[in-house]
Amino acid sequence: MTQITLHNSRTRRKEALAPIDPADVRMYVCGPTVYDRAHLGNARPVVVFDVLFRLLRHVYGAGHVTYVRNLTDVDDKINARARALQEGGDGRDLNAIIRTLTDETIGFYHADMKELGALRPTHEPRATDYIPQMVAMIEGLVAKGHAYAAEGHVLFAVDSWRAGYGKLSGRAVEDMVAGARVEVAPYKRNPMDFVLWKPSGPDEPGWDSPWGRGRPGWHIECSAMSHALLGESFDIHGGGIDLMFPHHENEIAQSCCAHPEGDFARVWLHNEMVQVDGKKMSKSLGNFFTVRDLLDQGWPGEVIRFVMLQTHYRKPMDWTEAEAERARKTLEGWYRLTEGVPAASLPSPQVIGALAEDLNTPAALAALHDLATPETAEALKASVAFLGLGCAETSDWYPRPRVSLETSGHYGVRAPGTLPEDLVNALGSTAARFLDLYADAKAKKDFTRVDALKARLKSLGVETAISRRDGKPCVELTAHRALSEGEAVQLRHEAEGEALK
RNA sequence: GGCGAGUUGGCGGAGUGGUUACGCAGCGGAUUGCAAAUCCGUGUACAGGAGUUCGAAUCUCCUACUCGCCUCCA
Structure with missing residues (x-):
């Protein structure tokens, strides 16, 4: 069996993957907050972890991998967007607008990610479907002394878990408190304490809880849903590196304190950022463009995917039209070569070997270049398809009439x-x-x-x-x-x- | 200020102690009415400095620069 090696951000080392249960390899990846179309930066982890999902299915069997990616549909950014729509003339109440907004955005997300050749995860839980589990988890944390209620909020007490807090991101609570640039809410015992539950205004989304009508804080949904669907110990947790702190750190704190009998996630994977002109692509910087923008410009989804695979996931990635054009030409060449040729039953061992080595997709693509000969076209075809790129017969852009x-x-x-x-x-x-x-x-x-x-x-x-x-x-x-x-x-x-x- | 990641040829990008990465572009050639496609051949590199070693892109230290996180973020 192929041995997969992955760079575990928790230990900062490459480690051989040893699933808790090879018959059910479990992976959780942080999904989108659904209030806007996915930009290219949002798409990178989708592609990266889709490749890993495919690799795991190949190695352990398609029926032996459970991949969970959440849809966060309760969040202050969603509320803010809905309010803006309301002020823009939408006469409905806030909750109705939110429901429409999140449903529509989820639809866009699925359509756009499909264009990128990403398989649907095994489960895509919506946060609002797991409110009872979140409340239960918070109650457990309060009961164990890891959380406290204050002014309608419930906060996680980082001082209750000093041994573990900060381990993933390699930070000391003291340093972060000293370097904090944000105003601290007066009811926090420690400035680093973070919100598990917060009160909702009358028109805002809210659920009844022991602490009054409110809504969950940002991090708790991932802890509650991963526990519900994957258990207290699972194999892989992925997401963008910008989530390492505070989001993943807080997830670990919540989950490990709520379920000390488990390990939570054993291997943590973080993809680097997408950049534009050397700067991180982000909504706050306003330098982003959406996947749909690129598709509308005529770039096939698999060209976008190819460009992403050309950069290793732990390195910053640049989108340039020159690279996209090269990717398009390369794919065209491969399609010309494989058109009408039957695909081999298995992808090339070189491709699998490259991916097994910490998802070395650039090396995998190099292996594909080696296979781009008439003699090896069958292996090329199977390998191209394995990477989630199209093939001549199914790609809707190459075999034009x-x-x-x-x-x-x-x-x-x-x-x-x-x-x-x-x-x-x-x-x-x-x-x-x-x-x-x-x-x-x-x-x-x-x-x-x-x-x-x-x-x-x-x-x-x-x-x-x-x-x-x-x-x-x-x-x-x-x-x-x-x-x-x-x-x-x-x-x-x-x-x-x-x-x- | 604290913490972390990185710097490979014109461009992209593998490679962690000792043999050509690879791709694109370039150049030369074959084929060609033109074009496209295809085929053959071919040059250039390891940020800077010091050290370890028989030998370093690869290990150690220092310097410079870039980027990220510490605030919503994939």
């Missing part, structure tokens, strides 16, 4: 399932006419008419490529987009053409 025609009369249509029959016929006839013109032009050494036809086809969105097969000319016409009614008529006109002199 196109036909090829040789002078021998051999006639080939690619992607027939997606190509309307009349367009096939029009392209085929045009290809035949092109070959006639071409043969005539070669004989006369005058390519004027051929070039004119190429130009007209290009204006219809149809690219012309001439190659040779067995020494004979072969023309390939590729429609880069769906043709409008008018363009289709013009194409048929080209097919009929004027008579050759």
Whole structure:
């Protein structure tokens, strides 16, 4: 069995993964707060941990991995956004707006992440479906002396767990208190104490609790939901490195104090940030663009995924159009090579080996380059698919409708399932006419008419490529987009053409 | 101020003590009406300094620079 090695942020070392139960490898990854479309930075952990999910399924079996990624649908940012919508003229009450906003955002999230080739996790719990579990966990923490109620809030007392608090992020409570730049609420016993539960105003989302009507603090949902779905000990916890403190530190404090019999998460993985011009992409800096922005600009989702995989997850990643263009060309080359070739039953051992070594995706892509030969196209195809990139037959951007025609009369249509029959016929006839013109032009050494036809086809969105097969000319016409009614008529006109002199 | 990560050729990016990474771009060539695609060949690197070692991109120390967290964040 392949041995997976991962860099555990908790120990700052690479460690061999030894699942608690190989028949049920359990992973939790922090998901989005759903109030806005996912930007590229939000997408990185989705892609990174999707690769890990695929690797775990490969090694331990598809039915032996449980992957949980939460949807945080209760949060002050959501409330703020909903209020803004209200002030902008939405007459409904706040809770109704919030429900619509979160539902819609979850829909966007799923659609956008699907474009990136990410599999759906095993479970995607919504925080609002786990309020009772959160309340129960908080009650337990209060009972054990790890939390206290104050002015309608419940706070975690970091002084009750000084032995463990700060271990993950390598911080001392004293240092953080000394360096704090934020005003401290007067009811906190220690400035580092954080909110487990807070009171809600009458119009805000709220649930009844022993401390009055309120809502959970930021960190508790991950502790409650990971416990509910994965138990008090599980294998892997992932998220962006900016979550290491305070979010993950606080999760650990809550979970370990509520369930001291368990280990909580054994291996912690943190992906580095996406950068723009050398600076972290973030909403507060305003230098972000969404996945949807890139898709709308015409970048296929798998090109975005490829660019992400080109950078190791523990290094900052830059999005540049130059890199995206290279990725697109590389994928095109691989698709050309694998089109119509059956995929091998298993991905290449080199690819698996690279991924098993702390998710070395750049090395995995390098292994793919090595496989990019006609002799190894079957392995290439299986490996490309394993990484969550498309393959020629299923990718919706590469095998654009196109036909090829040789002078021998051999006639080939690619992607027939997606190509309307009349367009096939029009392209085929045009290809035949092109070959006639071409043969005539070669004989006369005058390519004027051929070039004119190429130009007209290009204006219809149809690219012309001439190659040779067995020494004979072969023309390939590729429609880069769906043709409008008018363009289709013009194409048929080209097919009929004027008579050759 | 505290803590942490990083600095590899024109660009991207592997590589943790000793043999070409790889890709893109460039250059030369084959093929080619043009173009595309394909094929062959090819140069350039380890931030700076000191140390350990027979030998360092790889280990140690120092310096410089970049970035992140400490406030919502993926």
